[in-house]
Amino acid sequence: MRETHIALIREGKVPVDSRVTLTPDQAVEVQKQYPHLKVYCQRSERRCFTDAQYEEAGIPLVDDVSHCDIMLGVKEVPIPELLSNKTYLFFSHTIKKQPYNRELLQQILEKNIRLIDYEKLTNGKGNRIVAFGRFAGIVGAYNGLYTFGQKMKLFNIRRAKDCYDLEDLKTEYAKIKLPPVKIAVTGAGRVAKGAMEVLNGVGIRKVSPQEYLNTSFDEAVYTQLMVTDYNIKKGGGSFRRQEFFNHPEQFEPGFLPYTKHTDLFIAGAFWDHRAPVLFQREDMLTDNFRIKVIADITCDIEGSIPSTKQPSTIEQPVYDYNPEQDTVVEEPYANNKFVSVMAIDNLPSELPRDASRSFGENLIKHVFPNLLGEDDGMIARATIADKGKLTEPYLYLQDYVAGR
Incomplete structure (x- = not known):
């Protein structure tokens, strides 16, 4: 099986958020559960868990994450930092047609990014899986x-x-x-x-x-x-x-x-x-x-x-x-x-340490089995954009993307 590389990307939105998607211990744990998975940590001075803590846990520190397949962030990724042809998970704040993020979604489509929004990760009953x-x-x-x-x-x-x-x-x-x-x-x-x-x-x-x-x-x-x-x-x-x-x-x-x-x-x-x-x-x-x-x-x-x-x-x-x-x-x-x-x-x-730890636990328990294995529909329901297009549940955003 081909090795999958996940990047814990630095938060670039201002004001900068200090939360993380996986704590150092959780990053180690998820690699044990999925032997074909490799986690990298993009260097950041603003995380509640320091670069040194990730390094001590054995998680490689990098500046360039372009070799990674999946990007895990918390808040919106600044447009200049978006990498084409990648899978991103973050809170996009686009599903209500927020005007301030129209260009973000436009660029996600332009760059052929698969966007999975945490806010739309739900179980079969429609209940959210991960949240702060x-x-x-x-x-x-x-x-x-x-x-x-x-x-x-x-x-x-x-x-x-x-x-x-x-x-x-x-x-x-x-x-x-x-x-x-x-x-x-x-x-x-x-x-x-x-x-x-x-x-x-x-x-x-x-x-x-x-x-x-x-x-x-x-x-x-x-x-x-x-x-x-x-x-x-x-x-x-x-x-x-x-x-x-x-x-x-x-x-x-x-x-x-x-x-x-x-x-x-x-x-x-x-x-x-x-x-x-x-x-x-x-x-x-x-x-x-x-x-x-x-x-x-x-x-x-x-x-x-x-x-x-x-x-x-x-x-x-x-x-x-x-x-x-x-x-x-x-x-x-x-x-x-x-x-x-x-x-x-x-x-x-x-309270970034507690919030991050709780968030990461739910990612590992509920989301990763679908993201890294067979999807029961959870990932599909939360995928806003894929292959340069809005997915069917989010076609209502077409006018928003077009600026109409």
Whole structure:
């Protein structure tokens, strides 16, 4: 059998991501499982696992990866670094027709690259196989609490990025002391579960949406909101989940009641651009809009949350939003009338070691058997481009690629 060469490519997108797809130990492990496989590590100064750690594990360090067949990255590969006639796996952020990545997909087709998008790797039931969602939720909720503590001058905790790993971050929980505030979390997937993992760890009690809206508490509480809790069928009628997912445009927003009771909002639910927005800028100007901090883990720019005007960064995690002028105020906590927004778009990078280790485990267990052996359909479903063309499931991107 011909030897297959895999490259762990350096991350070139700015800001640079420190996550990896395989840790040094995992790179060794996968070669033991697949004797015909050889893993190479492209040199990088920004990984959470150093070049020296890969070298000590016996993984060759290289600058040139053109001899490799499969390129494993995390974020989008800069266009000048794309190599023709290769297989790439990374989060391409093209499937929603993101304008900023149109040229990336154009060049992938031009260079005859097979693009496999992690976001579309699913099992037979449609459930995602590999994701950083849990750690996005963990860091997002933690950052939300950090922001709330800073804004309200309640407590000081270390930034997640300054903690070595998740266990180290958990040592900060005891410092978080909250008055009787209310926290709303949207979503039911990995992100929301990660967020609730933190809230539970801090000792904040979970209550039902009904209790949340109708009861006063003498302690901090949180509620988890599903799509059924904040979307209403137009014209009345019962809420059918599948109908909502198929035709979200047939629903109207029902989130406003929660804005009157929420101090910290943690947004962890996927949002379809056809679905209702959660609230409008005008709603934020009313006297009964109570939200002081929004931790927007989804980071949908100009999406369901009007204050998410731009992403924040790990270096500058928070900005204020002035709803009167619909503008961003770069210096946070400047005015109590403003809403403080945490909208970092690469949250798992603040706990890169844990996030990378979990990601690599799922790659080895679920993806490599299909990628390196017989595909049960998983790889085909996630292949956006091949042989210079969009694959059939992604033909809807043709107008996007053409710039129409």
